Amino acid sequence: MEEKQLLMEKLDRILPKVQKPARYIGGEIGSIVKSPQDVAVRFAFCFPDLYEIGMSHLGMKILYSLINSRPDFWCERVFAPDMDMRDCMKEQGIPLYGLESLEPIKDFDMIGFTLQYELSFTTILDMLDLAGLPVRSSQRKELYPIVIAGGPCACNPEPLADFIDLFVLGEGEEVNLELMDLYKQAKAEGWSKEAFLKAASQIQGIYVPSLYQVAYNPDGTVASITSEEGAPAKVTKRIVADLDCIFYPESFVVPAVEAVHDRAMVEVLRGCARGCRFCQAGFIYRPFREKEPGTLNSYGKALCDSTGYDEISLTSLSTSDYTRLEPLLDTLLDWTEKEKVNLSLPSLRVDNFSDSLAEKITRVRKSGLTFAPEAGTQRIRDVINKNITEEEILRTCTMAFEGGYTSVKLYFMLGLPTETMEDVEGIAQLAQKIVNLYYENPNKPKGKGVNVTVSAAGFVPKPFTPFEFEPQDTIEQFAAKQRHLVESVRTKKISVKYHNNKVSFLEAVLARGDRRLCAAMEQAWRKGCVLEGWDEHFSLETWLETLAECGLDPAFYANRRRSFEEVTPWSHLDYGVTKDFLIRENKKAHGDRTTPNCLLQCSACGASGLYPDGEGRWPCP
Numbered sequence: 001m002e003e004k005q006l007l008m009e010k011l012d013r014i015l016p017k018v019q020k021p022a023r024y025i026g027g028e029i030g031s032i033v034k035s036p037q038d039v040a041v042r043f044a045f046c047f048p049d050l051y052e053i054g055m056s057h058l059g060m061k062i063l064y065s066l067i068n069s070r071p072d073f074w075c076e077r078v079f080a081p082d083m084d085m086r087d088c089m090k091e092q093g094i095p096l097y098g099l100e101s102l103e104p105i106k107d108f109d110m111i112g113f114t115l116q117y118e119l120s121f122t123t124i125l126d127m128l129d130l131a132g133l134p135v136r137s138s139q140r141k142e143l144y145p146i147v148i149a150g151g152p153c154a155c156n157p158e159p160l161a162d163f164i165d166l167f168v169l170g171e172g173e174e175v176n177l178e179l180m181d182l183y184k185q186a187k188a189e190g191w192s193k194e195a196f197l198k199a200a201s202q203i204q205g206i207y208v209p210s211l212y213q214v215a216y217n218p219d220g221t222v223a224s225i226t227s228e229e230g231a232p233a234k235v236t237k238r239i240v241a242d243l244d245c246i247f248y249p250e251s252f253v254v255p256a257v258e259a260v261h262d263r264a265m266v267e268v269l270r271g272c273a274r275g276c277r278f279c280q281a282g283f284i285y286r287p288f289r290e291k292e293p294g295t296l297n298s299y300g301k302a303l304c305d306s307t308g309y310d311e312i313s314l315t316s317l318s319t320s321d322y323t324r325l326e327p328l329l330d331t332l333l334d335w336t337e338k339e340k341v342n343l344s345l346p347s348l349r350v351d352n353f354s355d356s357l358a359e360k361i362t363r364v365r366k367s368g369l370t371f372a373p374e375a376g377t378q379r380i381r382d383v384i385n386k387n388i389t390e391e392e393i394l395r396t397c398t399m400a401f402e403g404g405y406t407s408v409k410l411y412f413m414l415g416l417p418t419e420t421m422e423d424v425e426g427i428a429q430l431a432q433k434i435v436n437l438y439y440e441n442p443n444k445p446k447g448k449g450v451n452v453t454v455s456a457a458g459f460v461p462k463p464f465t466p467f468e469f470e471p472q473d474t475i476e477q478f479a480a481k482q483r484h485l486v487e488s489v490r491t492k493k494i495s496v497k498y499h500n501n502k503v504s505f506l507e508a509v510l511a512r513g514d515r516r517l518c519a520a521m522e523q524a525w526r527k528g529c530v531l532e533g534w535d536e537h538f539s540l541e542t543w544l545e546t547l548a549e550c551g552l553d554p555a556f557y558a559n560r561r562r563s564f565e566e567v568t569p570w571s572h573l574d575y576g577v578t579k580d581f582l583i584r585e586n587k588k589a590h591g592d593r594t595t596p597n598c599l600l601q602c603s604a605c606g607a608s609g610l611y612p613d614g615e616g617r618w619p620c621p
């Protein structure tokens with residue numbers, strides 16, 4: 001108690017000196033405070049980025065409410081402090097603390113990180129250090145705190161293998177509670193950390209990296225990955241079979257500082273039926289599963305009532321693929337229009353954007369419209385299995401312009417496999433056709449021009465996708481393509497934005513990295529790499545220097561083509577989709593051949609084998 005009092009006094013002194021102090025004090029509407037004496041397991045849910053980013057994250061909201069729904073568990077939120085606060089905390093000796101109790105997380109039972117993007121990895125080390133804990137798992141000897149991590153980047157967790165005690169693969173709702181129950185037993189019975197980790201490795205979806213040995217070939221590729229102490233040779237991710245029966249929060253913590261996405265979020269489906277070959281989320285979240293419209297309507301209502309939000313976002317990887325979207329919108333619009341609650345659909349596809357759907361969404365929202373054609377030419381769209389035609393893109397834009405939209409944002413990728421400069425020009429040509437369409441529309445709003453924004457990201461090959469074998473373009477190749485894109489644009493109505501090539505390069509190194517990168521990760525962090533998702537803190541130069549010191553070649557990870565036979569650093573992890581399927585899809589990509597989406601035909605990717613009945617089912621939806 002004294003320690004807490006001291007911490008609060010120090011906070012009183014430093015908070016007036018930092019920007020956005022409300023990030024650091026908790027007490028928001030919806031936050032859950034319990035008495036430490038009444039709970040058996042305390043959990044710190046850590047988001048390795050700033051408050052406004054973390055507070056937008058749906059997974060955190062779900063797990064926070066789920067864990068807190070158990071009277072014997074208490075979950076608190078922890079975000080990375082911004083640099084000014086970090087400096088003050090170090091200066092004043094304030095350890096990283098939970099926002100609900102304002103108590104140091106080093107005294108909690110479990111510390112869980114969510115791995116949303118590779119550039120947050122060094123911030124995890126920084127948060128452990130700020131907490132007053134050794135960053136290496138082997139140096140944390142006690143049962144508490146156990147440091148765990150989950151989320152999309154856990155599908156290749158090897159660059160973090162030396163720091164994290166265990167990884168949770170797949171959907172967390174069931175497995176997190178099983179893990180916490182096991183921890184509760186371990187704590188009550190006084191198990192060692194080793195005994196706990198060994199027992200945890202027997203739960204499906206739990207990967208304990210210290211129980212696996214990795215051997216390398218002379219050329220640096222992985223020779224073998226061997227499990228020890230009875231840990232399974234392959235760790236299979238978890239899924240929730242029936243989404244209508246699973247927990248969903250009725251309330252969110254309402255951010256005290258404006259978050260990136262500050263609204264009621266209703267998750268309509270999981271997985272994606274599409275199979276775009278570059279998209280990791282599209283494969284690692286398979287199989288495709290939907291919730292019932294009635295369930296979703298009640299979530300939306302409950303969330304608006306409890307939080308006062310006036311916007312509901314229907315979220316998923318591809319919300320317009322929801323097979324009952326129009327009935328759902330009808331049900332929601334029944335009350336949202338009366339209560340002046342906006343609906344937003346962040347992930348729309350152009351090929352199933354019907355007139356009546358456009359009419360429904362334009363009844364509540366008339367700002368910009370966002371689509372992701374990903375590539376400018378049909379050939380590359382076939383390579384990546386985007387399964388949309390130019391005609392569909394233009395038809396959708398026509399409908400949007402007729403519905404009153406005056407700006408369109410289009411997402412593309414540069415550096416996709418087999419891409420040529422002609423394909424790059426195709427992006428500018430497609431944007432030009434959309435501009436022309438606007439001016440051909442007789443009903444365009446008077447006196448208003450159109451604005452087409454082309455946002456071009458660098459392609460990053462990711463594990464568990466058909467492109468996991470592909471080399472990434474070099475930084476120089478990316479730069480040449482970006483220049484060519486800008487030069488190909490002929491009007492000011494089109495603005496081009498592109499990502500930092502250096503960031504895409506480091507993402508590619510880390511995404512397909514092995515555990516030898518852990519040494520470089522620690523050293524890069526010790527040299528000051530932290531909050532690297534923010535341009536002002538990102539330094540590829542520091543990483544290059546560090547990788548060289550560690551005897552590692554970044555091009556080996558980013559720019560090298562892998563053979564289909566190579567043992568990947570993630571080959572002991574099973575996300576449902578089989579390697580045979582990924583190879584088939586890769587070969588089809590190089591033959592410009594497409595694969596139909598799961599709603600039309602099953603392509604036997606293997607994900608249906610994840611259902612607990614073991615038999616698999618098709619169609620997955």
Ligand code: SF4
Pocket residue numbers: 273286287288597598599601602603604605606607608618619620621
């Ligand atoms: S098993 Fe078939 S339907 Fe299910 S996700 Fe895979 S390809 Fe799609």
